[in-house]
Amino acid sequence: MQSFENALLTPAMQGRYNILWIEHTDKGRLELNFIIPKMDLERKKSFNPYYHPIDNKRIDFWRDFVNLCYGFTNPKDPSKEQTLQGSKKEKELFKDYEALDKILHKQVANKIINSRDELIYFLEQNNIEVTRKGSDYLSIKLPESKKAKRFKGSIYNEQFRSFEKLRDLRTEKESRAREYKQRDIKSELERTKRELDKFIQSKDEYYRETIRKFNERLQG
Structure with missing residues (x-):
């Protein structure tokens, strides 16, 4: 908690805020x-x-630093990438999207869907709207939903044009996951700490300068 407050508000604001x-x-x-x-x-x-x-x-670096210090899991780990992106607070609706994700993966596994274009066509034929197409994701909106959900993963990637390409995408993800697990934790921790300290110092200087100018106006 103290480390987070220091990263968020810096030493310059200590004693100047309630939390x-x-x-x-x-x-x-x-x-x-x-x-x-x-x-x-x-x-x-x-x-x-x-x-x-x-x-x-700055807070992103703080999160990485804490995860490295205590050996916590990190959402940046490629092996932990979620297919369905979004808030799980919408529990019932999220279950519907999860069911759709499973159906699409099963259709691909059974070779009924053979490319992202076919996947999009399958959705449209079932009155499911694709609201946005990214290079590595699709935003999909169910008829009863007010908002679209973002789907990521190999079958939603624009490179999924054949099963050969799909295998390449999955191999590439597995390779990234292996590299992530084999990285030099000590070096990454040191680098993350240096970057975090730099960002905290910059924000600290901003707060101190703001306070200095305010005090000068009071004295003037």
Whole structure:
């Protein structure tokens, strides 16, 4: 918790913000949620604790650093890539999408669907909308759903034009997974720590400069 606060708000903001941490263990695991009022306590001015375009990369490095330090699993591990992308909070709807994903994989395994184009045609013939086509994903919307879900994986990749290409895609994924497991953890931890420290220092300097300018206006 302290490490996260330091990465998010830096030493410059220590003592200048309130934060409430909430512990949940009802799902059989520890979960920590937090709330930060958007108020600088010293200046009595509003401030944004997290601005995604600027802060995302720093927090991403913090997550990688903590996962490496404690040997936690990492969602970046290629072997843990999920076929269906999106929030699992929509439980009933998500089950429908999961069922669709299983049907599509079974159709490919049975060689009824032989390419991504055929997969898209199969969906359209069953009144299932493909809202977006990416190089390595399809966004698919079921008739009763308000939002589309993103499907990733070899059968949704634009390179899936034949079973030979499909084998190549799966071989490439297996290769990435092996390389990820064989990487030098010590070197990656050191590199991640250097990058994290650099991003924290940059944000810390921004906060200190903001505070300095505010104090100058008060004195002027």
